[in-house]
Amino acid sequence: MEQQEYFKPLTGNAKRLQQLSVLITVTVPLIATVYAIILLWERLVSWPDIIIMVIMYIIAGLGITAGYHRMLTHRSFEAPAYIRFIFLAMGSMAAEGGALSWATLHIQHHAQSDREGDPHSPMEGFFHAHVGWLFDSFSPKTSVYGTWLVKDRMVVFFEKTFLLWVVLGLVIPYLVAGWTGVLWGGLVRIFLTHHVTWSVNSVCHTFGFRSFETNDLSTNQWLVGLLAFGEGWHNNHHAFPRSAFHGMSWWQVDGAGYVIRLLERIGLATNVYRVSPDKMEARKKRDQAKQGQQVASDLEAA
Numbered sequence: 001m002e003q004q005e006y007f008k009p010l011t012g013n014a015k016r017l018q019q020l021s022v023l024i025t026v027t028v029p030l031i032a033t034v035y036a037i038i039l040l041w042e043r044l045v046s047w048p049d050i051i052i053m054v055i056m057y058i059i060a061g062l063g064i065t066a067g068y069h070r071m072l073t074h075r076s077f078e079a080p081a082y083i084r085f086i087f088l089a090m091g092s093m094a095a096e097g098g099a100l101s102w103a104t105l106h107i108q109h110h111a112q113s114d115r116e117g118d119p120h121s122p123m124e125g126f127f128h129a130h131v132g133w134l135f136d137s138f139s140p141k142t143s144v145y146g147t148w149l150v151k152d153r154m155v156v157f158f159e160k161t162f163l164l165w166v167v168l169g170l171v172i173p174y175l176v177a178g179w180t181g182v183l184w185g186g187l188v189r190i191f192l193t194h195h196v197t198w199s200v201n202s203v204c205h206t207f208g209f210r211s212f213e214t215n216d217l218s219t220n221q222w223l224v225g226l227l228a229f230g231e232g233w234h235n236n237h238h239a240f241p242r243s244a245f246h247g248m249s250w251w252q253v254d255g256a257g258y259v260i261r262l263l264e265r266i267g268l269a270t271n272v273y274r275v276s277p278d279k280m281e282a283r284k285k286r287d288q289a290k291q292g293q294q295v296a297s298d299l300e301a302a
Helices: 012-041 047-073 081-092 099-111 126-130 147-151 153-160 162-205 222-227 234-239 255-265 277-301
Strands: none
Touching: 012 162, 047 081, 047 099, 047 162, 047 255, 081 099, 081 153, 081 162, 099 147, 099 153, 126 162, 147 153, 153 162, 162 222, 162 234
């Protein structure tokens, strides 16, 4: 199937604008982070700078994981309009793209995971899966993937006002700690959030272990799981995409899952989708049976 059937190619000024915006988004936080490391080495960093960075990292990170990903893309739970608004605002401040674009591309990733049509397939190399794919000149095909999203007025609003929320994500740390707040709570935080999110696409399709047999290369990786609020349990997620909880063992830390559980407990999250232990066990037994059949087939072929 031709690549353009999966993506909507950009041309002319739209292509140049997209590539310029990606270049700025990738390089400016990188340069700022190098400068911040120099300041840290020279001990020219204050505790308020570090605290605002951590707080903004948590805000933006949960906006992506609980908001963009589990609530919006996979509809793992429902929430009142004002909770949805807060989550989408938080996710927009991560500077990873508008809510509509982000969700559409992720839906396409699941539909075409690790094969032609996957926006960030590791089959084209680790670097491509991590960040290189951002420079591909295409826009999401909203007419094919996640068609319900374009009918959601709140989602469309956040897509159109995306840059305003990115700016707000820089203004807030400035109001708290001045220009050093912008450096740490703004640009360094964006750098960290980006690379942790991108690691789900690259690291968690290359390194780690698999609890379930899936039609892709997804893996579970504990460090990404910790830093990405549970997103690193990626093989679990690909086995049960709609589950609100990615950590499926007691020791698998799932920050976004804890937040969703808390919201459910206080009545702010409903229709929370869970995978029962029986369903997980049945899936594992089915996977083991498939593996046994494959081994037998390989022995016969030999």
